[in-house]
Amino acid sequence: MNDTPNWERQLVEKLAMAALVEQRRARRWKIFFRLVWLGIIGGLLATAFLRNEDKSAEALTGGGHTAVISLEGVIDSENNTAEKLSAALEDAYSDHGTRGIIIEANSPGGSPVLSGMAYDEIRRLKKQHPAIPVYVTVQEVCASGCYYIAAAADKIFVDKASIIGSIGVLSDGFGFTGLMDKLGVERRLKTAGENKAMGDPFSPTNPKQEAIRQQLLDDIHQQFIKAVKDGRGSRLKNDPQLFSGMVWIGEKGIPLGLADGLGSTRSVARDVIKAEKTVDYTQQDDLSSRVARKIGVEFAGGVRSLFNTRLF
Template sequence: MNDNPNWERQLLEKLAMAALLEQRRTRQWKIFFRLLWLAILAFMVIGLFLRNDDRAGDALTGSGHTAVISPEGVIDSSNNTAEKLIAGLKDAYDDKGTRGIIIEANSPGGSPVLSGVAYDEIRRQKKLHPTIPLYVVVDEVCASGCYYIAAAADKIYVDKASIVGSIGVLSDGFGFTGAMEKLGIERRLKTAGENKAMGDPFSPLNSKHEAIRQQLLDDIHRQFIKAVKDGRGSRLKTTADTFSGMVWLGEKSIPLGLADGYGTVQSVARDVIKAEKTMDYTQQDDFASRVARRMGVEFAGGVKSLFNTRMF
């Protein structure tokens, strides 16, 4: 037993002091993180204003710049490629300092729908801004859906080792009926609508469904071919392989009319557009947008997998 008659009071005072110190620490950490987020926000705002000031300065001095948009990766809804490309084009065209636009392409292709949307928007914007040239500069690869988009440009520049072409469409999947039989698994599928289960990997091949799928592929391929012919015009030297899905190195693509010459972003800006200064208009996602879109993609994935058509 404690001999100090005031031990209970002292214990309570110590506990109260400890609680007070903990509250102070918590409050200090809260203040620290708030200040940190304010500092990050301030840097972002300052960076935005500096970028806008640079653009405004170009417009006032008349020196101008070359706008660069760099879409990369697969052209699909998870990357939001087409929407970001379209948004970048709008910003570039709206800037009075823009003397020309370069799309720095590096993609194996992707969705025929999104590729077509981007293609149509490029052609629309070109009609609205006929004095601002738009070029594509191929980095490593511009194939399939990426080439679909590139065909809308005024000219396409490549490296001698770039991969170009793949003007074709595919739809792939798997069939598990043989494995199911060996494992003794029975497929119990009910549908309303005779073509609703088209592409189901757990059902036997259906000749009618396969014919429908092939017709869809042929129709999309026809749209792709028309877009390339419209975009490239008389420059295109059509051969038996042009629309077969074959790819070519950059040095082979030029004689075929799939590309117009050699060039990099820097050389095209300097020597073709005559505005050596470049400004990046590539759209970037914030964290919230990435999370929200990812959730939407996950929900949609089950439906897309039934008929996954793409251009690579």
């Protein structure tokens, strides 16, 4: 009986010691991870500092580089195209080592709104920095909304097989009224405003509303045409197919004034800008930004899908 208290005391001591060891282990891991994070942050800060030092040295010694910005994929809100392009241009222009800017284009087009915003931003920044030229080099394709943006550049360079042009606007969708009739499904839709359901795929087409939709497309098309004419000026040839939505390969687009010559990012940096060293200013999204924007795009997608207008 006298051994019982000792046994209990020993058990309590062992449990307390085990808890203490676990706390110490957890504390060591916490310190370890903090040191790792500090190391990562320190490395990033050091990289940024060294990059700024290199740029400052270039500015002082008269050296320089060509700023490269990628314009790739569909031009839409999910890709945040206009905002990222604008931010990249601001960074490139603010760098004293920048001798010229190349927008490396590889896009089939997309939103007319975002394309117009990017076009306007390029022209605005060009006026503020007239000594720094902006060129576009086309990789596989620069069509429709992408060409809308490219028209703001000082010059456009293509590969002989690149696809350019497609100066037009489209709106597409589907109609399910015939299928609904076959299935015996009745559409029950109430609206306040006679044109509120315009473009609804479950309702019959309305000639008046179709005329309104066509006028919207024509108005956007005229905005597109004006932007191209303002950007390209007298280089454009008087060809009836130029604004028809037609596309051309690069070597055929040059005589039409859609492009200025053959060239790649490397050759334009070396031979035109005379600054062979390139620095990539393309903006990259972090995970939180992509998730937040994805939620916003999906929230707006229901309304947008009823009248899906795009430049490709």
